[in-house]
Amino acid sequence: MERRDFLVSLTAGGIAGMCVDLVLFPLDTIKTRLQSPQGFYKAGGFHGIYAGVPSTAIGSFPNAAAFFVTYEYGKLLLNSGSSSYLSPLTHMAAASVGEVVACLIRVPSEVVKQRAQVSPLFTTYQVLANTLRQEGIQGLYRGYKSTVFREIPFSVVQFPLWEFLKDLWSWKQGHVVASWQSAVCGAFAGACAAVVTTPLDVAKTRIMLAKTGSSTASGNVLFALHSIWRTQGMAGLFAGVIPRTTAISVGGFIFLGAYDKASKVLLQLGPQRAS
Template identity: 60%
Template sequence: MSSYLVSSLVAGAAAGTAVDLSLFPLDTVKTRLQSAQGFWYAGGFRRIYAGITPVIVGSAPTAALFFCSYEATKRGASKIFGPSQKSEPLGHMLAAMVGEVMACLIRVPVEVTKQRTQASQLSSFEVLRGTMRTEGFRGLYRGYRSTVLREIPFSVIQFPLWEFLKGYVQSRQEQDIFAWQSAVCGSVAGAVAAAATTPLDVAKTRIMLAERQSVQARGDVALVLRDIWSREGWKGLFSGVVPRVTWISVGGFIFLGVYEKLKPCPVIT
């Protein structure tokens, strides 16, 4: 592995851990707002750090795997498509999609354990043990498809927009972009992507929290979205949008700012 990819892995791990730990309470509030049982029955503001253990374990490797895959694919796409301005967004989209598919291999078991803990009175270990006992290893990957279907459009919006905003700022000031400027661009891009993909996030949450034998547990995203729409309308589809946008906007500032600060400039040979 090249030193640049190793640096991307380390930078991504540090950035992901910083965001997930600092903004965890907002994530708990969002999950409980999206829960079918309702915010207060899911726990309200009690045990606001419930589910943080799997996040501590999984945050760094998830973010590291994403950025390692993202940078490798972006560099590969640049060689295939060329460095033209027209092909750059395509390369960024492709890199984001590959990065998310790879990162979800770790993210989904973490999300399943975390969200079930956030919406229950059980510990993370009890949730993990119960999931393995009743659903087996496969249960940890319930919602993999819905998570990927959420993350791909999110990243296809966020990362090309982030790269575009960075390029725009850099061209306006005619010098390299600073880490804090990259962080602001990441915050704006994250907020836009978060708002647009909230219904997919709600569907993912419902699938992960659903009872084992329920229709929602089958993981059919379209069916879950139709059910939410018929029962709850727009309010249901966009439940938790404020904490989600806030979390990802602030998280984007920290995540992409820390990443940009720690990531070295690539050396093209």
């Protein structure tokens, strides 16, 4: 990957991440409170829906930038000498590695954000300070495995589907899709991935919000899923599926559309500066 391509992926990914995370933050808060063990209204209901937004504002740019740099580099590396029919596998593998890297930044931001979302009386700084005092740095990475286990299946569905839909649309119209068309493909792909992975998202939320020392706090995804199934059944496993799917569908439109548009603009600016 050339230095210019690296900077394009870094900048475009970061811009896209900030756009979607900040625009859709209220829906994310509602989803988190629906999934929280104390219940929606005890977690704050519709009050203070921007609780935890500083954590997202700080973490979204580097998180998304890390994902897209890894994703694009992974595609370039894996596509070298491979057949076109292996493209879906290439996109799955590149997206999976991208998620593992991005989660190193995403998880601490997510832990603080979700705890602030269900404790609107506390500031983001107070939540961060309490977490570090009670659990140390390790507390910021509680739920890392469950987040990765959620994000990899999500990306394995979303990104190959997004790339396939773009290629199909490009083939149908005889030229490369416009940014708005890429955004539409991203919305559909995101909605499909969101529905399929909601149980993993619920498990991740429960692990991050669990009391320190509890069985759920240990981070065992299967235990968390079984506990939710035993106490709440299918409804518990799909808690928050509507706001999650809505947010991710709209988010896919903004995120992947903004990434596509920002990439094209930045690539066009490069040669002009060079001249």
